[in-house]
Amino acid sequence: MSVLTRARALVEADRKLTHASPDHAARPKPQPARIIAIANQKGGVGKTTTAINLSTALAAAGHSVLLIDLDPQGNASTGLGLARNARGHGMFAVLAEGYAIADTLRDTMIPGLSILPADPDLAAAEIELVSASHRETRLKEALGAWAGLTSHQFVVIDCPPSLGLLTLNGLMASQDVLVPLQCEFFALEGITQITQTIEAVRKRLNPALSLHGIVLTMYDRRNNLSDLVAEDVRGFFGKKVYETVIPRNIRISEAPSHGKPVLLYDFKSPGSQAYIRLAAELIDRMGLSPGPVA
Ligand SMILES: Nc1ncnc2c1ncn2[C@@H]1O[C@H](COP(=O)(O)OP(=O)(O)OP(=O)(O)O)[C@@H](O)[C@H]1O
Numbered sequence: 001m002s003v004l005t006r007a008r009a010l011v012e013a014d015r016k017l018t019h020a021s022p023d024h025a026a027r028p029k030p031q032p033a034r035i036i037a038i039a040n041q042k043g044g045v046g047k048t049t050t051a052i053n054l055s056t057a058l059a060a061a062g063h064s065v066l067l068i069d070l071d072p073q074g075n076a077s078t079g080l081g082l083a084r085n086a087r088g089h090g091m092f093a094v095l096a097e098g099y100a101i102a103d104t105l106r107d108t109m110i111p112g113l114s115i116l117p118a119d120p121d122l123a124a125a126e127i128e129l130v131s132a133s134h135r136e137t138r139l140k141e142a143l144g145a146w147a148g149l150t151s152h153q154f155v156v157i158d159c160p161p162s163l164g165l166l167t168l169n170g171l172m173a174s175q176d177v178l179v180p181l182q183c184e185f186f187a188l189e190g191i192t193q194i195t196q197t198i199e200a201v202r203k204r205l206n207p208a209l210s211l212h213g214i215v216l217t218m219y220d221r222r223n224n225l226s227d228l229v230a231e232d233v234r235g236f237f238g239k240k241v242y243e244t245v246i247p248r249n250i251r252i253s254e255a256p257s258h259g260k261p262v263l264l265y266d267f268k269s270p271g272s273q274a275y276i277r278l279a280a281e282l283i284d285r286m287g288l289s290p291g292p293v294a
């Protein structure tokens with residue numbers, strides 16, 4: 001079965017969950033997109049995996065989604081099949097060279113999902129912008145000037161594993177932060193830094209920002225530690241913690257090497273099903289259910 005046929009099948013399957021229309025063109029014009037930063041300064045907790053697969057599941061549910069790869073590692077771009085040498089102008093061009101968002105977007109194999117890739121120069125952005133004016137609001141300004149902001153329902157930003165200028169640009173441009181938290185020892189200690197940063201940015205720089213939610217990732221039901229961590233985090237953060245938990249699943253880790261979201265790589269895998277549930281829960285929590293914003 002071709003990738004597109006599988007994508008269409010995916011749209012149909014997810015539509016049943018959300019009752020959304022897969023017809024992107026016929027949808028009524030919505031309000032500006034919800035901009036969601038996926039952030040955690042800790043490395044390897046599932047930010048990029050969540051950004052790719054949540055975006056895919058939202059697009060499959062009939063929403064127009066832009067995924068922004070704000071990480072110089074470029075894993076979200078690669079994971080969606082955009083090889084390093086095939087990306088053209090991307091995030092660096094927007095942040096440092098004044099390119100318009102519209103001139104850097106690329107279609108993906110998923111109907112309704114486009115990507116603003118990390119170009120190979122992005123690693124230099126932190127240094128390049130150090131003495132630039134408006135350096136922390138470059139992404140916010142570019143998104144504000146982008147006509148597509150009102151024809152998309154979601155912008156999902158994959159932040160790098162640091163709290164530097166790139167992540168700050170992500171937080172300044174967003175209303176919501178979704179924090180992936182790996183089910184491991186010291187999980188709670190790790191999360192304090194990002195929640196304090198969100199609070200500091202909200203107080204001083206971007207009053208619209210809030211911690212939208214925490215997603216437990218790489219949950220292993222054979223491991224008691226996963227349960228203890230989940231219990232701890234839920235005890236501390238209460239309803240901020242998503243009910244949907246992303247299991248540790250080999251198909252999730254295999255998918256990027258095929259340049260595909262896990263939803264296209266193995267739709268029936270527990271990982272895919274979890275990300276579909278995560279998208280449905282996000283739509284529900286944002287009050288956007290049952291379908292695209294009218
Ligand atoms: N639920 C999962 N089950 C199995 N493997 C996973 C799962 N989630 C992520 N991984 C794997 O764990 C690794 C780290 O995941 P990912 O790249 O999404 O984390 P990250 O937070 O974006 O990392 P970085 O901080 O480097 O940007 C990757 O190899 C990914 O394939």
Ligand SMILES: [Mg+2]
Binds near residue numbers: 047049071075158159
């Ligand atoms: Mg990443």
